[in-house]
Amino acid sequence: MSGQKRYFRRLSGYYAWFCVCFAGFLLALTVLENEGMPRLWIGHLFMFATIVLYATIGVISRTSNVTEYYVAGRRVPALFNGMATAADWISAASFISLAGGLYLSGFDALAYIMGWTGGYCLVALLIAPYLRKFAQYTIPDFLAVRYGGGAGGRGGPVRALAVGATIIVSFVYVVAQIYAVGLIASRFTGVDFSVGIFLGLASILVCSFLGGMRGITWTQVAQYIIILVAFLIPTMWLSAKHADNPLPQVAYGSVLPKLAQREAQLAADPREREVRAHFQQQADAYAARLAALPGSWEQGKVEAQRRLDAARLRNLSLADVRSAERALAAYPKTAEDAEPLWREQRTRLLARAQPPQPHAMPFPGATEAESNAHRNNFLALVFCLMFGTAALPHILMRSYTTPSVDETRISVFWTLFFILLIYLSIPALAVLAKYDIYTSLVGSDFSSLPTWISYWGNIDKVNPLIQVTDINGDGLVQLAEIAIDGDVLVLATPEIGGLPYVISGLVAAGGLAAALSTADGLLLAISNALSHDIYYKIVDPGASTQKRVTISKLLLLAVAFIAAYAASQKPADILSLVGAAFSLAASALFPALVLGVFWKRANHVGAIAGIVVGFMVCLYYMLRVHPILGGRLDAAWFDIAPMSAGIFGVPAGLAAVVIASLLSPAPARSSDALVDHIRAPE
Structure with missing residues (x-):
């Protein structure tokens, strides 16, 4: 038996024991809950146990060897590399936010599943095997050598630009993951959101800081197992509850017509119309302002100052005075600040004034123009996610960790398989949870609201994750009176479905694993780009291996704390941040990557032009359109949303590579030889 086969069998034994111990842990907590253990203790136990698990793997996997730290020694078997990559890929956006996006947007949110799955096909066909054959450490390495004149070329400008793009893309993405960590930690430990972020950060750092890619890989395999179990148990429970079938993919088809019927009833309900009319009046008031x-x-x-003065003069309660003070403090400082804020609030009110759109209706819109805008955004988002996937540095890095090119191809197959186990269940979960809320919560009495609403509503009191307010005063819950954040749905699913609290803790552990696994990979991609591609390749080529690894660890620590601070400011929802990261990756890196493999004439000047032009076009459009960045939605080109800015950046980048390459001298023969080598069959 070969050494690689013995290694595979030993790993299989380790993770089989892990599965047995994990099942025993769940069973023990279930028994303790039945015996009366407080919920807060269960939440603490889940958080503590998973963080200790990841820390243990990180300590066992600690290394100072460069190859082990950067690429896990290039000896990860295809099956386990597929599981690790799937965990790296199934981020907080996939685990926490995607089902919530489908709940809120219906058919339109399927663009995420189609784009991300299609992107992995591009990775398998266009990028991953060729990068593994190249056998270096980072994506900037490949671009620098391909466009810098052979194996010894440093490719200074190309390398620096690629490092800059890697850092920006990975930083935006990792902020979304750390935001999710704070959301989960604050819910299940009771600490403040900002404190929860830094608690989760300790778990992120212990694996990536000590063991680099080696520690991250074996942690991610364990995290994938937790993610899979945590996602499927509540989904299968809801499936059995509403369709008498534990297979959610099958139940999906039978529940969808029931949901459509319920949506039609709610759209025609007079009480629903009354509430929606209230929101329309508020939106009209903002339009007048x-x-x-x-x-x-x-x-x-x-008027705000007058209300505060009146509250003080009339000796109203302290709560009323504080409310008037907060209203005055939150009032826009200038008329220029008021315009985007009031415009955003009017848009939100108009959305709540609309009747529920049928979940299965493609590209809904009151007019043909609105429907066309939905369709264009759907296709643009699929495009951006596909090409962004094929250029994400932390995902492409995993193609370097397998023993051979053939193992890399097999690893991509396993990655797709493990991702689809989750992705094929996400649309079903969205429909099942939506049907449960529409039938159980809507129409219920306000005096008997389920406790999960108050739990989630109190996590963030400034911007509540869920609000249920009796707008028309009838004492009954209408659909239009429910405002739910998409990031809450999956985490609250066990409570929505009436499952034991131990399953809520399990889902939180799954969401934490999804966020941590991706954050680990992203932070390592950033620190490796800085330490290997900038420090070692440009600043100090004579640095020892020990010094290189030490520098990488210190940089990882610094970047992690900066990202945690950015996440604590709650810059946007998770899906928006992730969409922006994919557009930036697609625009800046995909043109130079794919043309570097498949077009010999692409040269140094073309790569620089492609990275700069693609990135700047994408960034310009985001700044022009995104309200948070000071843009205006009515300035959009063809009604394309800012997160899909890559639809303009990718073609611009491709055109820039081609035009600049053709207008400048052809690359050296060593570059041609490199392309022939990485494209040659095994």
């Missing part, structure tokens, strides 16, 4: 600027801003500020 926007039209009357700046006078309306001055009048509103005077």
Whole structure:
């Protein structure tokens, strides 16, 4: 028996024992819950046990060897590399937010599943095997050598630009993961959201800091097992509850018509119309204030100050005075600040004034123009996610960790298989949870609201994750009176379905594993790009291996704390941040990567032009359109959303590579030889 086969069997034994111990842990907590253990203790036990598990793997896998730290020694078997890559890929956006996006947006959110799955096909066909044959450490390595003149070329400008793109893309993505860590930690430990972020950060660092890619790989295999179990148990429970069938993919087809019937009933309900009319009146009031600027801003500020003075003079309760003080403090400082804020609030109110769109309706819209805009955004998002997937540095790095090119191809197959186990269940979970809420919560009495609403509503009191307010005063819950954040749905699914609290803890552990596994890979991609591609390749080529690994660890620590601080500011929802990261990756890196493999004429000048032009076009469009970045949605080209800016950046980058390459001298023969080598059959 070969050494690689013995290694595979030994790993299989380790993870078989892990599965047995994990099942025993769940069984023990179930028994303890039945015996009366407090919920808070169960949440603490899940958090503590998983963090200790990841820390133990990180300590066991600690290394100072460069090859082990950067690429796990290039000896990870295809099956386990597929599991690790799937865990790296199934981020907080996939585990926590995607089902919530489908709940809120229906058919339109399927673009995420189609784009991400299609992107892995591009990885398998266009990128991964060729990168493994190249046999270096990072994506900037490949671009620098391909466009820098042979194996010894440093490719300074190309390398620096590729490192910059890697850092920006990975940083935006990792902020979304750390935000999710804070959300989970605050819910299941009771600490403040910002404190939860830094608690989770300790778990992220212990694996990536001590063991690099080696520690991350074996942690991610364990994390994938937790992710799979955590996602499927509540989904199968809801499936059996509403369709008498534990297979959610089968139940999906039988529950969808029932949901459509319920949606039609709610759209015609007079009480629902009454609530929606209230939101329409509020939206109209904001429209009037926007039209009357700046006078309306001055009048509103005077009115806010008057209400505070009146509350103090009349000796109202402290709560009323504090409420008036908060309203005045939150009032826009200038008329210029008021316009985007009021425009955003009007948009939110208009959305709540609309009747529920049928979940299965493709590209919904009141007019043909609105429907076309939905369709264009759907296709643009699929495009951006596909090409962004094929250029994500932390995912492409995993193609370096297998023993051979053939193992890399097999690993991509296993990655797709393990991802689809989750992805084929996500649309079913969205429909099942939506049907449960529409039939159980809607129409219920406000005096008997389930406890999970108050739990989740109190996590963030400034921007509540869920609000249920009796707008029309009838004492009954209408659908239009429910405001739910998409990031809550999966984490609250066990409580929505009436499962024991231990399953809520399990789902939280799964969401934590998804966020941590991706954050580990992203932080390592950033620190490796800085330490290997900047420090070692440009600043100090004579640095010892020990010094290189030490520098990487210190940089990883610094980047992690900066990202945690950015996440604590709650810059946007998880899906928006992730969508922006994919567009930036697609625009900046995909053109140079794919043309570097398949077009010999692409040269140094073309790569620089492609990275700069693609990135700048994408960034310009985001700044032009995204309200958070100071843009205006009505400035969009062809009604394309800012997160899909890559639809303009990728073609611009491809055109820039081609044009600049053709207008400048052909690359050296060593570059041609490199392309022939990486494309040659095994």
